[in-house]
Amino acid sequence: MAPVVRISDIGQHVGQTVTLHGWIYNRTDKGRLQFIQVRDGSGTIQAVAFKKNMPEAAFDEARRVTQESSVVATGSVREDPRSPTGYELDLSDFAIVQLAQDYPITPKEHGVGFLMEHRHLWLRSARQHAIIRIRATIIRSIRNWLDDHGFTLVDTPILTPSAAEGTTTLFETDYFGTPAYLTQSGQLYNEANIMAFGKVYCFGPTFRAEKSKTRRHLTEFWMVEPEMAFATLEDYMDVAQDMVSTIVQTVLEKHQADLKTVERDTTWLEKVVAPFPRLSYDDAVALLQQNGFPDFPWGEDFGAPHETTISNQYDRPVFVYHYPTHFKAFYMEPVEGRPEVCRSADLLAPEGYGEIIGGGQRMTSLELLEQRIQEHKLPREAYEWYLDLRKYGSVPHSGFGLGIERTVAWVCGLEHVRETIPYPRMLEKIYP
RNA sequence: UCCGCGGUAGCUCAGUCGGUAGAGCGGUCGGCUGUUAACCGAUUGGUCGCAGGUUCGAGUCCUGCCCGCGGAGCCA
Numbered sequence: 001m002a003p004v005v006r007i008s009d010i011g012q013h014v015g016q017t018v019t020l021h022g023w024i025y026n027r028t029d030k031g032r033l034q035f036i037q038v039r040d041g042s043g044t045i046q047a048v049a050f051k052k053n054m055p056e057a058a059f060d061e062a063r064r065v066t067q068e069s070s071v072v073a074t075g076s077v078r079e080d081p082r083s084p085t086g087y088e089l090d091l092s093d094f095a096i097v098q099l100a101q102d103y104p105i106t107p108k109e110h111g112v113g114f115l116m117e118h119r120h121l122w123l124r125s126a127r128q129h130a131i132i133r134i135r136a137t138i139i140r141s142i143r144n145w146l147d148d149h150g151f152t153l154v155d156t157p158i159l160t161p162s163a164a165e166g167t168t169t170l171f172e173t174d175y176f177g178t179p180a181y182l183t184q185s186g187q188l189y190n191e192a193n194i195m196a197f198g199k200v201y202c203f204g205p206t207f208r209a210e211k212s213k214t215r216r217h218l219t220e221f222w223m224v225e226p227e228m229a230f231a232t233l234e235d236y237m238d239v240a241q242d243m244v245s246t247i248v249q250t251v252l253e254k255h256q257a258d259l260k261t262v263e264r265d266t267t268w269l270e271k272v273v274a275p276f277p278r279l280s281y282d283d284a285v286a287l288l289q290q291n292g293f294p295d296f297p298w299g300e301d302f303g304a305p306h307e308t309t310i311s312n313q314y315d316r317p318v319f320v321y322h323y324p325t326h327f328k329a330f331y332m333e334p335v336e337g338r339p340e341v342c343r344s345a346d347l348l349a350p351e352g353y354g355e356i357i358g359g360g361q362r363m364t365s366l367e368l369l370e371q372r373i374q375e376h377k378l379p380r381e382a383y384e385w386y387l388d389l390r391k392y393g394s395v396p397h398s399g400f401g402l403g404i405e406r407t408v409a410w411v412c413g414l415e416h417v418r419e420t421i422p423y424p425r426m427l428e429k430i431y432p
Numbered sequence: 433u434c435c436g437c438g439g440u441a442g443c444u445c446a447g448u449c450g451g452u453a454g455a456g457c458g459g460u461c462g463g464c465u466g467u468u469a470a471c472c473g474a475u476u477g478g479u480c481g482c483a484g485g486u487u488c489g490a491g492u493c494c495u496g497c498c499c500g501c502g503g504a505g506c507c508a
Contacts (some may be wrong), residue, residue, distance in 0.1 A: 026469080033465040050465070066459095082466065101459095102442070107469045108457050109444055113500050169506080185508095211433055212506060223508060303505075346508090358508060403508030417508095428499095 002074050008042035010077055010087050017092065019074045020045070023124070024065055024100075026107055034062045038073055038089070044126070047073050047089040058094045067106070068124065070097040119423060120432045130258035131419055134251055135408045139203075141250040142224050142402070145243050146201050151226055154193040156186030156202040161382060169210045171219075182207035185401060188331075188386050190227035191362060194397055195389060201226040213427050214304075215416040216354060216406055220425035227399030233333075233343040233361040236398040237319050240347060240357055241274040244317060244402075248272040251411055264413040268351060271315045278319040281341060284310055301327045308352040317356070321345035330372040333361040333396075343398075353410040359400020366390035 002019045010018075022040035034049035049062040065071060075091040082088075104114075105121055115122045122128050147153070159173070159180050170181040186202035193200040203224045210217065226243075228235060248269050251259070259266055279287070288296045291309050302310070302320075311318055322341040325334060332342035344360030363369050369390055373383055408420035418424040423432065 028467040028470055029464090030467065030470085031464040033467080035467045035470090037468085046468085048466085052465095083468090104442070106443065106458055109469090111444070111501085114443070116500095206508080208507075210506060212504095213433095213501095214503075214506090217507070221508065301506085304503095355508065401508060406508060 006042040007038070007040045007045045010043070010045060010089075013077045014079055014087070015077065017074065017076045018089075019072060020047075020089065021072055022070070024067055024069050024071060025124075025126075026067060027065065029063065034059075036062060036065065036073075036091075038071065039124070043085065045085055045087055045089055046083045047075060047091050047094075049091045049094060053090065054092050054094065058091070061096050062091065062094045064099075065094075065096055066100050066103065068100040068103040068121075070100075071095065072097060116418065116424075116429070117431070123422060126261055128419065130255075130261040131408065131412050131414070132422060134255050134258055134262075134412055135404070135420055137251055137254055138247055138408055138411065139222075139404065141247045142243065143203065145246050146224075146226060149199075149239075151199045151201045152197045154190070154197060154200040154202060155204065156183065156189035156193075156225075158183050158204065169208050171207045171209045184208055185223070186225050187227065187399060187401065190225055190399060191386070191389055191397065194227050194229040194399075195393060195395075198230075199226070199228045211427060216304075216409070218405060218417055218421065218424055218426055221417075221421070222404040223401045224404065225399060225401040227397065229395050229397045231361075231398040232396060233321065233345055233398055236359050236361070236400050237276075237278065237321070237345055240359070240400055240402070241276045241317075241319075244276075244347065244357075244407075245272050245274045247407070248411060259412070262412045262414070264411075268315075268413075269411065272317065272350075276317045276319055276347070277314050278321060278345075279310070280321055281323045284320050287313065299324050299326070304354060307348050307354040311348040311350050311352065311354070314350060317347050317349050319345045319347050328360070330376045330378065331363050331369065333363045334368075345400075347400075347402075349406070349410040351410070351413075353406065355403075356406045356410060357400050357402045359398065361396065361398040364390065364394050364396055366394070 002017045004021060005013055005018045007020065020038055020040055022038045025037035025039045025044055027037065028035040032051040036047040036049060037044055038047050049059055051059050072095045073089060073091060074093040075089040078088050078090055079086060080088040104118055105125065123132065159175060160183050161180060170184060172179050172181055183206060185206060186204070190200055190202055201224055204222065205220055206223045207220055209219060226239065252266060252269055285296060285298050288306055288309060293306065293309070296306070310320065321344065322335055323344045325332060325340055325342040328342050328344050332344050335341045335343055342360065346355050347357035348354055349356045363372070366387060369387065373380055405417040405420040409417045414420065418426065
């Protein structure tokens with residue numbers, strides 16, 4: 001019996017006879033010669049069936065096998081420049097585990113609506129496979145970076161009694177007779193946790209019932225939220241730029257083949273090295289007024305075209321800081337002497353990918369926080385525990401949230417975030 | 433939620449002025465010892481999104497609804 005190996009390790013078995021467990025990606029029938037692309041989740045290899053080199057029954061199976069049938073293929077490994085992957089398997093035996101009938105996704109073109117309906121099968125395609133592998137590396141890279149820099153993973157709840165940032169964009173559910181909500185952010189809990197651990201992060205799914213229908217929104221998305229005690233806005237930007245550049249460089253190092261599969265121009269990614277440029281909101285408004293938006297008023301939030309114009313001035317991600325207080329969350333620390341702006345900062349990715357991080361320095365003063373909760377018409381009783389944090393050892397602290405899907409879309413150079421998560425949840429879309 | 437575009441074969445689409453429902457791919461059968469989304473020949477395949485209306489006659493015109501795509505606002 002030949003040993004069972006994975007295709008990613010095939011280079012270590014040149015000249016040996018091995019067995020692969022996999023699925024049929026595509027097949028070319030040349031009569032007495034069959035070219036069979038076999039994938040096994042770790043990679044793809046071309047298996048070649050010559051009529052003379054194998055038992056007649058096995059050759060007949062190779063002849064009738066269909067796209068996405070599951071198979072057991074045995075043969076000798078050979079380096080061959082004519083193969084797309086550099087290696088070939090000269091088949092000596094071949095068996096079908098299950099013969100697939102009428103696999104819906106063909107090697108030809110399909111519309112995005114059809115592919116989304118078949119997302120559970122679409123994940124088998126080379127491009128989707130590459131994207132999800134890069135996503136996995138980005139997540140691992142984030143967690144490694146944080147774990148190596150003194151952050152403790154402290155999980156925050158998904159079912160919550162109230163809104164973190166207020167408002168109507170929450171998914172409501174019934175919690176034994178009282179309303180509960182799916183989390184929009186772990187941040188408020190993070191603020192409690194840093195007073196216990198100093199530096200923490202939470203990492204998990206986040207839910208927003210926004211009726212938004214764009215290439216950068218999902219109703220369920222994953223976010224990593226680091227938070228640090230005794231840290232300023234500037235400290236947060238230092239941490240975020242180091243983490244983001246590490247993520248990008250790690251993907252470049254480990255996923256050249258996958259980046260090629262998604263046709264990413266990696267010259268952009270090679271430039272993503274800290275430090276990142278920092279631009280105040282004031283200067284960003286001036287920049288917009290000089291670059292196609294002469295009437296843009298100070299005090300308004302940026303839309304997608306504005307973010308694109310700003311980020312297009314730079315070859316790496318750019319921080320925009322000190323946004324106007326009135327359109328940011330209630331907990332943002334005001335800038336000393338200029339309360340109309342706050343110690344917040346967003347990170348805009350280049351090439352028009354827009355905001356991938358939002359964060360800032362949190363308010364320290366109990367009195368001001370109570371006032372803001374009132375101004376934002378938030379239910380005070382839901383925030384009693386949060387206000388406790390300003391009574392028992394309050395310190396300057398800062399943190400941020402990085403959106404995984406937007407980051408993956410940017411790193412992979414994708415048009416839409418829907419391809420960056422295995423099963424995207426979007427407006428009115430929850431199948432499969 | 434608003435604006436725009438669309439829904440015809442399993443998939444991607446064409447269908448002119450209202451007059452017999454089309455192509456390519458896929459599937460099936462046959463051929464081929466170097467294919468890369470193979471190629472060649474044959475063949476198969478329809479609730480024209482749904483409901484109603486106008487008409488001798490509707491894929492085509494009208495009304496309503498459903499669904500999809502793109503964009504906006506909001507955000508990560």
